[in-house]
Amino acid sequence: MKLSLVVPCxxxxxxxxxxxxxxxxxxxxxxxxxxxxxxxxxxxxATLYQLKKIHSAQRCPVKVISFSRxxxxxxxxxxxxxxxxxxxxxxxxxxxxxxxxxxxxxxxxLEDHPEYDVVAAYQDRRGEGKxxxxxxxxxxxxINHLSAVxxxxxxxxxxxxxxGVAENLVALAEYHRFSKGIFAWxxxxxxxxxxxxxERVAGTTKWSFxxxxxxxxxxxxxxxxxxxxxxxxxxxxxxxxxxxYSIIVIWEKLEHGIAVPGYATIIVLTLILGAMQxxxxxxxxxxxxxxxxxxxxxxxxIAKEILTxxxxx
Numbered sequence: 001m002k003l004s005l006v007v008p009c010x011x012x013x014x015x016x017x018x019x020x021x022x023x024x025x026x027x028x029x030x031x032x033x034x035x036x037x038x039x040x041x042x043x044x045x046a047t048l049y050q051l052k053k054i055h056s057a058q059r060c061p062v063k064v065i066s067f068s069r070x071x072x073x074x075x076x077x078x079x080x081x082x083x084x085x086x087x088x089x090x091x092x093x094x095x096x097x098x099x100x101x102x103x104x105x106x107x108x109x110l111e112d113h114p115e116y117d118v119v120a121a122y123q124d125r126r127g128e129g130k131x132x133x134x135x136x137x138x139x140x141x142x143i144n145h146l147s148a149v150x151x152x153x154x155x156x157x158x159x160x161x162x163x164g165v166a167e168n169l170v171a172l173a174e175y176h177r178f179s180k181g182i183f184a185w186x187x188x189x190x191x192x193x194x195x196x197x198x199e200r201v202a203g204t205t206k207w208s209f210x211x212x213x214x215x216x217x218x219x220x221x222x223x224x225x226x227x228x229x230x231x232x233x234x235x236x237x238x239x240x241x242x243x244x245y246s247i248i249v250i251w252e253k254l255e256h257g258i259a260v261p262g263y264a265t266i267i268v269l270t271l272i273l274g275a276m277q278x279x280x281x282x283x284x285x286x287x288x289x290x291x292x293x294x295x296x297x298x299x300x301x302i303a304k305e306i307l308t309x310x311x312x313x
Contacts, residue, residue, distance in 0.1 A: 001061075002032035003088045003107060003160075005100070006080030008039050008073045012094040013046040016054060019094045024060055026100035035061040037080045038094075042070035055307045064307040074177035075301040077157065081166050083306070090160040091179075097197040098158045106160035109191060117188035120159040124194035155180060155192065175300060238276055245269070 005023065009016060020036065027034055038055075040048045051064045065079050077091055088110060090103045098121070106119040157179050168186050183190075 001035055001085045001087070003034040003090060003103075004080075004084035004086030005034065005036045005090045005092055005103065006039065006077060006084060007036060007092055007094050008041055008076035008080065009043060009047050009051070009094045010041040010070065010073070010076075011043045011045045011047060013043070013050050015094045015096065016047065016050050019096055019100075020054055020059065020062070022096055023100045026104055027060075030104060033061070035063060035084075035086065037063045037065065037083055039076040039080045040064065040066045041073065041076045042067045052307070058309070061309055063309070064305070065303055066305040066307075068302040068304040071301040073157075074179055077179060078170065078177060079301050079303065081170050084166060087163050088160055089163070089166040091157045093158070097199070098156075098195070099198060102158075102193075102195055103160055106193075109193075110160065110162065113191065115189055116191045117165050118159055118161040118183070118190040120155050120183070120190055120192050121195045122155045122192055123197055158195070159183070161188070173300065175298065177300070235276075235280060238273060 007016075007019065012019075016038065023034075023036060038051050040051055048064075048066055051066075055062050055064045063083060065083060067076070067079075080091075081089060088107055090106065092098050092100065092103060102121060106121075109119050110116055165186065165188055169182060172182055172186070174182070
């Protein structure tokens with residue numbers, strides 16, 4: 001098998017058939033075999049029903065992995081890579097904003113340039129609002145400043161890579177996965193190419209601002225201990241300020257022999273110190289929570305059903 005296309009699906013009932021049609025058209029006459037691995041991430045609509053119809057027809061080699069519930073896109077990507085058999089593995093969305101024709105170009109780039117192990121796509125133009133665009137740019141600046149690994153701005157999960165890369169990605173069995181950071185961490189020579197996202201063929205985006213924010217937090221905490229050092233620095237500065245203020249209070253008492261007024265000051269300082277303590281505890285709690293979940297050694301996903309080529313015979 002030359003190529004495996006890993007396709008995470010969540011409530012994409014209207015898109016999956018159109019996606020397969022686009023893949024068949026894009027790879028017609030390519031000269032090599034390929035497979036599509038659809039991963040149903042606990043969809044609430046008729047996505048699994050549509051995928052089973054596609055699998056039964058086998059217009060091209062199709063596998064279907066169905067989760068017992070929604071585990072998230074990162075888990076779906078991991079499951080797809082686990083079951084991929086191709087010499088090359090490609091991650092692509094089912095909504096056709098990322099075109100299969102670009103995957104064919106990615107494969108050709110890897111064929112023509114053996115020095116590259118990964119071809120990753122980034123959006124050259126974004127159709128999102130200015131506010132969301134500002135937060136995304138800020139995220140990349142923050143994580144690249146805090147983390148030892150550097151992320152390419154606007155780089156997406158849309159990429160194609162060699163078999164060895166896929167095997168090393170699967171070996172990283174992290175419960176809280178952040179694919180962009182994991183790709184940067186494993187290294188390998190990467191060729192970045194621009195692409196323009198097309199309009200969705202059906203459905204709506206599954207990424208709300210809240211989900212994007214949580215995803216960004218996972219990325220920062222998963223690939224940097226700088227927030228912990230920030231908590232330490234805040235504690236140190238607060239302790240230093242407390243010592244200086246204590247000296248001032250004692251000096252006022254000894255020098256003037258009067259009670260030091262400052263009810264408002266005491267209230268403000270108490271609130272500031274309390275806020276700093278809660279922030280530091282929250283930061284530490286985020287790391288401890290992830291350690292707790294990782295040490296339970298639960299699987300990244302649970303597959304309710306796996307349909308392979310043999311299941312149609």
